[in-house]
Amino acid sequence: MxxxxxxxxxxxxxxxxxxxxxxxxxxxxxxxxxxxxxxxxxxxxxxxxxxxxxxxxxxxxxxxxxxxxxxxxxLPEIDWVAKSLEGLSPVRAGRFLVHGSHDRERVRPCDVAIEIEAGQAFGTGHHGTTAGCLEMIEAEHKRRRFVRALDLGTGSGVLAIAIRKLQPMRVLATDIDPIATRVAKRNLRDNAVIHDVRVETAAGFHAPCFAEEGPFDLVVANILARPLMRMAPAIRNHLAPHGSVVLSGILASQRWKVLAAFNAQGFAHRRTLWRGEWVTLLLQ
Ligand SMILES: C[S@@+](CC[C@H](N)C(=O)[O-])C[C@H]1O[C@@H](n2cnc3c(N)ncnc32)[C@H](O)[C@@H]1O
The missing domain is CATH 3.30.70.120 (Alpha-Beta Plaits)
Incomplete structure (x- = not known):
């Protein structure tokens, strides 16, 4: 068909x-x-x-x-076997190695390993936005310690796992898509970090979990430019004083619009990472 x-x-x-x-x-x-x-x-x-x-x-x-x-x-017929194998090669981003279970032996002692099976949720590390967020999270972790983090639009849970693996802390991981939250829970369990990460299905900030778990000193959101711009006030309202925000899912051409929306909420731009046509922003 x-x-x-x-x-x-x-x-x-x-x-x-x-x-x-x-x-x-x-x-x-x-x-x-x-x-x-x-x-x-x-x-x-x-x-x-x-x-x-x-x-x-x-x-x-x-x-x-x-x-x-x-x-x-x-749409052209796609060779799904070849395609899915493409998505299975391990990805390095900073100290993180995102890999499938078949590549466990490739983990080096200094790696922070994240095991993700290519599946129904976005986030195997292959996309420039995920890799950009991983790099930015690691760089921020070198600079300061966090207590409570929010991974908005968690997909496979890859960023929540990354944050929790860098240091013991509470993380709230949410996604609008119930399939993604199911996959994220499985990946969090496989990576032995499920106990510190609460996973909820929620569209934007419309759920009690945000008030219960926040305010957050680290918010990561790899969604898309438009919803991020719409959510700028809500992100500010759930951020602890001096908190850091990592945003991705933003095309290079949309960067200035997203910055303008967040500047209007009192955020200052700290850093941009460029990966292909995508950018990852750090705001404070
Ligand atoms: C690009 S994926 C990112 C997945 C993962 N965080 C990563 O960095 O690879 C975006 C995710 O955001 C979710 N999403 C989109 N709009 C959302 C919203 N308004 N609130 C929460 N999640 C949303 C999508 O279902 C999808 O799983």
């Missing part, structure tokens, strides 16, 4: 609006949505929804009332 993509283009504001409305319509059913900037100079953005061919009628019925024009693409 083929996989399909329906996609629409428009200005950043139009696509942001479409994304909000499509998230409401599709997120609970597990359809994947993505947005990307196609042409910065001409303000052309694109939103896509991915699904199996047999769901096309259902998806189109839900999209019709939105009044947007969608183009159709049949």
């Amino acid at each position: 083929s996989q399909l993509r329906l996609f629409a283009t428009g200005s950043e504001a139009e696509i942001a609006d479409l994304f909000d409305r499509m998230s409401g319509l599709f997120e609970d059913d597990g359809y994947a949505l993505s947005t990307r900037e196609r042409d910065e100079a001409r303000d052309i953005w694109e939103i896509s929804i991915y699904f199996a061919e047999e769901d096309e009628e259902t998806v189109r019925k839900r999209l019709d009332p939105l009044g947007a024009e969608f183009e159709r693409e049949v």
Whole structure:
């Protein structure tokens, strides 16, 4: 059975609006949505929804009332075996080595090893945003000690595991996606840090766990530029005085917008790490 993509283009504001409305319509059913900037100079953005061919009628019925024009693409067949093997090679970021169970023997005595099986949640260390966060976390840990950390958008739990492995401390790890929180719990257990890490399914900051576990002196959030900008006031409200914030999921071209949103909340920029087209920011 083929996989399909329906996609629409428009200005950043139009696509942001479409994304909000499509998230409401599709997120609970597990359809994947993505947005990307196609042409910065001409303000052309694109939103896509991915699904199996047999769901096309259902998806189109839900999209019709939105009044947007969608183009159709049949996605190429992917060799999933080769693809999944690609995702299994160990990744080094600073002192961290993120690896699967089959690569345990490659861990060196000085490594901080994080064992993650490539699976249904984002965060095997291969993406520039995860690697950037790992590097930034290690650099911050060299500079100061933390007491309570928040990993917002934990995915596989990789960053929560990294933080907890650097020093004993409480960590709250949340994700909007219940599959991610299930995977994160399994990875935290496999890495023997589950007892110090509370995992919750929560969209943004709408759950009591944030007040119960916070304020945090370290917040890491590898999400996307737009939701991060929206959450800037909430991040500030849950941050302890002099706390550090590590942000990623931000394209280099979006860096200044994210900085502006956080500057407006009283944050100062401390450092940027560049990895390919992605940046990781440290704010205080
Ligand atoms: C790019 S992945 C990052 C995973 C992992 N932290 C890493 O660095 O590899 C982003 C994660 O954020 C979650 N997410 C997206 N929007 C969110 C929100 N508003 N609140 C909490 N989690 C969110 C997604 O479900 C996804 O698991």
